[in-house]
Amino acid sequence: MTRFLAVCCAVLTVQTAAWAEEMKMAVTTSFHNSGLAEVLLPEIKQDTGIDVQLLVVGTGQALRLGAAGDVDAILVHAKAAEEKFVAEGSATHRTEIMYNDFVFIGPGADGAGIKAAADAAAALRLIAGSGAPFVSRGDDSGTHKKELSLWEAADVAPEGDWYNAVGAGMGAALNTASGMNAYILSDRASWLNFGNKGDLALLFAGDPVLFNQYAYLPVNPEKHPHVKADLAAQLEAWLVSDRAQVLIDGYRLEGEQLFTFNAQK
Numbered sequence: 001m002t003r004f005l006a007v008c009c010a011v012l013t014v015q016t017a018a019w020a021e022e023m024k025m026a027v028t029t030s031f032h033n034s035g036l037a038e039v040l041l042p043e044i045k046q047d048t049g050i051d052v053q054l055l056v057v058g059t060g061q062a063l064r065l066g067a068a069g070d071v072d073a074i075l076v077h078a079k080a081a082e083e084k085f086v087a088e089g090s091a092t093h094r095t096e097i098m099y100n101d102f103v104f105i106g107p108g109a110d111g112a113g114i115k116a117a118a119d120a121a122a123a124l125r126l127i128a129g130s131g132a133p134f135v136s137r138g139d140d141s142g143t144h145k146k147e148l149s150l151w152e153a154a155d156v157a158p159e160g161d162w163y164n165a166v167g168a169g170m171g172a173a174l175n176t177a178s179g180m181n182a183y184i185l186s187d188r189a190s191w192l193n194f195g196n197k198g199d200l201a202l203l204f205a206g207d208p209v210l211f212n213q214y215a216y217l218p219v220n221p222e223k224h225p226h227v228k229a230d231l232a233a234q235l236e237a238w239l240v241s242d243r244a245q246v247l248i249d250g251y252r253l254e255g256e257q258l259f260t261f262n263a264q265k
Helices: 002-019 031-033 036-048 060-067 081-088 118-129 142-154 172-182 186-193 229-239 242-250
Strands: 019-028 052-056 072-078 096-107 134-138 163-165 183-186 200-204 212-217
Touching: 002 019, 019 031, 019 060, 019 229, 031 036, 031 172, 031 183, 031 186, 036 052, 036 134, 036 212, 036 229, 036 242, 052 060, 060 072, 060 081, 060 142, 072 183, 081 142, 081 212, 096 186, 096 229, 096 242, 118 142, 118 200, 134 172, 142 183, 172 183, 172 186, 172 200, 200 212, 212 229, 229 242
Parallel strands: 019 052, 019 072, 134 163, 134 183
Antiparallel strands: 072 212, 096 183, 096 200, 096 212
């Protein structure tokens, strides 16, 4: 009987795999580095039968993949660029799913003194004024776009030997900052899930301008008839569901909630 049940389970597993339908979704490196994808994807497959294949890139590259019809949907975090993407007809619409925040990471000794900064702009002016090393992702990602907007708001041109644009994802950029003992802007989730912290610490957070919204955009099938619009719609329905809310709000590292669900159901 035990062997019979084992065979039945094996057959069921094979059949489930055969029934699963695949779709491609471009996601940001910050989302992937957070570890949340490893929680959500198995549940999505179990509940919907959809095997979501991730293309992990910066927001800019994710938008380009969507515009070319190389993916069925994207999950990114750069609102202005997303709204432009929809306005151009590359996506049918934009649905907000969850948010967290950006934080400033830097040497524990905090030579630039940003712990005492009044706001994010003041923190950046302190870093630039001190000439302390700063690592920028420099990759047209959502985090990079946010960083550039913060420098602009601070009325500081980020240039000079102290400013290091690495053209890399969040994890690689954090590794560089750890090696250089440098300041860096990170999303909170990636920082908490990052293992090679070295002497770095979270030094500044809480300014409302550091709000970090993630949104889901299905690629427009009128532009790209081959995209799997039906699967993208099923995935969206799951992402705004009560089930997704429990998993997203319940995902924690070091006792800290990494994302907050805010989809309109």
